[in-house]
Amino acid sequence: MRYCVVGGGFSGAIVARHLAEKGRQVLLIDERAHPGGNCHTERDASTGVMVHRYGPHIFHTADRRAWDYVRRFGTFHPYINRVKAVSQGKIYTLPISLLTINQFFGTTMGPAEARRFIAGKADRTITEPRNFEEQALSMIGPDLYRAFFYGYTRKQWGIEPAELPASILKRLPVRFSYDDNYFTHPWQGIPEAGYTAVIRNILSVPGLEIRLGARFEDIEEPFAHVFYTGPLDRFFGFRNGRLGYRTLDFERFEGEGDYQGTAVMNYCDETTPWTRISEHRHFAPWENITSGRTVCFKEFSRLSGRNDIPYYPIRLVDEKKMLGEYLSMARATAGVSFLGRLGTYRYLDMDVTVSEALSACDLINQTLESGQQLPAFFTDLTA
Numbered sequence: 001m002r003y004c005v006v007g008g009g010f011s012g013a014i015v016a017r018h019l020a021e022k023g024r025q026v027l028l029i030d031e032r033a034h035p036g037g038n039c040h041t042e043r044d045a046s047t048g049v050m051v052h053r054y055g056p057h058i059f060h061t062a063d064r065r066a067w068d069y070v071r072r073f074g075t076f077h078p079y080i081n082r083v084k085a086v087s088q089g090k091i092y093t094l095p096i097s098l099l100t101i102n103q104f105f106g107t108t109m110g111p112a113e114a115r116r117f118i119a120g121k122a123d124r125t126i127t128e129p130r131n132f133e134e135q136a137l138s139m140i141g142p143d144l145y146r147a148f149f150y151g152y153t154r155k156q157w158g159i160e161p162a163e164l165p166a167s168i169l170k171r172l173p174v175r176f177s178y179d180d181n182y183f184t185h186p187w188q189g190i191p192e193a194g195y196t197a198v199i200r201n202i203l204s205v206p207g208l209e210i211r212l213g214a215r216f217e218d219i220e221e222p223f224a225h226v227f228y229t230g231p232l233d234r235f236f237g238f239r240n241g242r243l244g245y246r247t248l249d250f251e252r253f254e255g256e257g258d259y260q261g262t263a264v265m266n267y268c269d270e271t272t273p274w275t276r277i278s279e280h281r282h283f284a285p286w287e288n289i290t291s292g293r294t295v296c297f298k299e300f301s302r303l304s305g306r307n308d309i310p311y312y313p314i315r316l317v318d319e320k321k322m323l324g325e326y327l328s329m330a331r332a333t334a335g336v337s338f339l340g341r342l343g344t345y346r347y348l349d350m351d352v353t354v355s356e357a358l359s360a361c362d363l364i365n366q367t368l369e370s371g372q373q374l375p376a377f378f379t380d381l382t383a
């Protein structure tokens with residue numbers, strides 16, 4: 001019997017390739033018309049720009065294995081994400097750095113002085129922050145919090161920051177240097193030919209049939225085992241309810257030349273309904289497109305409805321309870337393993353997705369060779 005992999009994103013593609021390389025017959029299905037999952041990239045027909053269809057994706061990692069793996073399947077160009085932000089009618093740089101602080105407060109402080117200054121702004125009456133808002137106020141005080149966090153977080157999550165857990169903001173969200181590299185990982189890049197080309201190359205292996213535009217629910221073939229990277233609640237027909245997600249609406253617009261001079265512009269004020277605008281030609285600077293039409297996307301966040309694409313898991317108290325029920329159901333179901341961001345209901349960056357899929361492959365191999373049953377999950381999901 002064949003093995004079935006549901007989902008053609010990084011998770012599914014890596015597992016499918018591994019199984020096929022080990023001489024097993026595999027069917028990979030995805031209900032979309034393309035492989036690549038949410039990392040899918042395609043040439044915009046009107047402007048010729050390489051577009052990240054489900055939102056901008058920058059590969060960044062400190063995981064050597066994940067970095068080496070993806071580069072086997074495509075050339076990655078170094079890419080540093082330098083995010084700009086509009087707040088209260090002015091433009092700043094994010095994450096909050098010495099430049100942001102000095103611009104915001106109209107000062108010329110050095111690192112030590114700025115550190116003391118921000119410490120003086122922090123709300124010291126909050127000794128045990130109970131939520132995101134209190135955590136932010138206890139670290140940076142009300143001015144920076146209001147300007148850069150409050151409105152953006154409300155738009156992104158649709159609830160008051162005081163209703164979000166404090167754990168979201170683990171470290172001080174401020175840098176006392178002029179480093180404007182959004183990520184801190186040593187390896188950062190974007191594939192020259194786009195993510196879908198990388199994933200197509202991963203999938204290019206004998207013994208692997210790819211069926212696009214096919215829903216798992218409609219497949220009747222019996223399988224030796226199913227590796228499911230779709231939504232966990234959907235696998236069980238939403239029997240215990242729907243796990244909450246935020247979805248995104250992208251409003252596409254074109255312009256002439258360079259619209260905003262950078263790839264990502266965040267909009268921090270609550271009065272602006274979108275969270276950010278991304279201009280995709282800037283994600284491929286090596287293509288050197290300096291003139292002609294440009295394509296941008298305004299991003300709006302809202303609660304995911306029945307027919308929406310689930311993007312960010314909400315994971316508040318109610319969802320965690322329901323998740324516990326689905327995890328138990330999955331553990332009691334033989335013949336299926338769940339992985340990836342949707343299969344485990346977690347936000348995962350691409351490098352973590354790749355790393356977890358590679359670790360799953362190690363275990364899949366050992367387990368199948370020893371004739372044991374594969375687990376429902378390959379990762380510890382108790383946290």
Ligand SMILES: Cc1cc2nc3c(=O)[nH]c(=O)nc-3n(C[C@H](O)[C@H](O)[C@H](O)COP(=O)(O)OP(=O)(O)OC[C@H]3O[C@@H](n4cnc5c(N)ncnc54)[C@H](O)[C@@H]3O)c2cc1C
Binds near residue numbers: 031055056231
């Ligand atoms: C807006 C946004 C921006 C992001 N930016 C970054 C970034 O800059 N850097 C970074 O590292 N990560 C980023 N990520 C995370 C990245 O998208 C994920 O790490 C990655 O997509 C996870 O891959 P996956 O294979 O687990 O899931 P997915 O890519 O979602 O693949 C799952 C696939 O399964 C298919 N499927 C589901 N159910 C079924 C079914 N029943 N039948 C058939 N097919 C089904 C879906 O169509 C989908 O193609 C971002 C995520 C979002 C939401």
